[in-house]
Amino acid sequence: MIRLLALLCLLVPTVAAASATEALKTFLGQTQTVRARFAQMVLDKNLKPLQQAQGVMQFSRPGKFRWDYQKPYEQVIVGDGTRLWIHDKDLNQVTVRKLDRALGASPAALLAGSNELERDFTLKNVSSEKGLDWLEAVPKNRDTIFERVRMGFGKSGLEAMELRDQFGQVTVITFADVERNPKLSAEVFRFTPPKGADVITE
Numbered sequence: 001m002i003r004l005l006a007l008l009c010l011l012v013p014t015v016a017a018a019s020a021t022e023a024l025k026t027f028l029g030q031t032q033t034v035r036a037r038f039a040q041m042v043l044d045k046n047l048k049p050l051q052q053a054q055g056v057m058q059f060s061r062p063g064k065f066r067w068d069y070q071k072p073y074e075q076v077i078v079g080d081g082t083r084l085w086i087h088d089k090d091l092n093q094v095t096v097r098k099l100d101r102a103l104g105a106s107p108a109a110l111l112a113g114s115n116e117l118e119r120d121f122t123l124k125n126v127s128s129e130k131g132l133d134w135l136e137a138v139p140k141n142r143d144t145i146f147e148r149v150r151m152g153f154g155k156s157g158l159e160a161m162e163l164r165d166q167f168g169q170v171t172v173i174t175f176a177d178v179e180r181n182p183k184l185s186a187e188v189f190r191f192t193p194p195k196g197a198d199v200i201t202e
Contacts, residue, residue, distance in 0.1 A: 019125045020135035020153045027157075033060045036178040038067075045168030063099060064189040078191040085191040094193045097202040126150070132159060 035058045042051040053072065059065035062081075069075040074089040079099050086095040121137040128134065132152035139146060145165050152160040156178060163171040193199050 020133045020151065021123050021125050023133075023153050023157075024123070024135055024151070028061075031061070031180055033181050033184050034058065034179065035182050035184065037176045038173055039176075040171060040173045043170045043172065047170065050169070058184055058188055060184055060189060066188050076191070078189060080189050080191060085193075087191070087193070087197070091198070092194065092196060093198045093200065095200045095202060 038057050039054045041049055044050055053069050055067060055069040057067045063079055064081050065079045067077040076087040078085040082099055084097050084099045120140055122140060123135065123137050126134045126136050132154050135151045137149045147164050147166055150162040151158055159175060161173045
């Protein structure tokens with residue numbers, strides 16, 4: 001579940017004198033691709049750190065993305081527009097599922113899915129904290145592991161995200177070296193299971 005929490009963590013440009021909700025909607029109209037470094041921390045319901053990770057993410061709307069976890073473990077997550085691939089390098093195990101089932105009304109659908117945000121989410125601006133303006137997105141479909149997603153906007157765009165699941169765990173992600181609309185090769189979003197890998201289809 002931790003690895004799937006990360007799928008949505010994509011970057012939004014700054015919009016002067018605009019609310020976080022307006023910034024998100026502007027992003028969907030102006031941003032096609034993104035590449036950035038990320039740092040991720042998972043906290044339990046008492047906000048005690050459980051796990052930390054970092055790596056590089058890339059995406060191309062709609063529905064194509066790649067997350068390369070580099071530390072403390074190596075893992076690759078690829079959405080090719082049709083299927084979702086998750087490769088655990090230590091186990092040499094690949095999990096594959098239909099992308100529409102993986103996205104749905106999940107956090108990933110906020111930025112990597114369609115532009116019909118308010119069909120699947122209730123969006124609202126919340127108070128500023130730690131120098132960031134925050135947007136909260138609550139799924140209208142309650143059949144999801146996520147209770148809500150918060151996105152914090154600063155001078156460089158989306159600087160932080162908080163994803164809270166139904167078990168009380170919180171995933172916090174921060175971004176650095178953000179490139180908006182870089183030219184990305186189609187090969188970035190293609191995945192072929194390594195030779196000898198155990199492939200599990202869900």
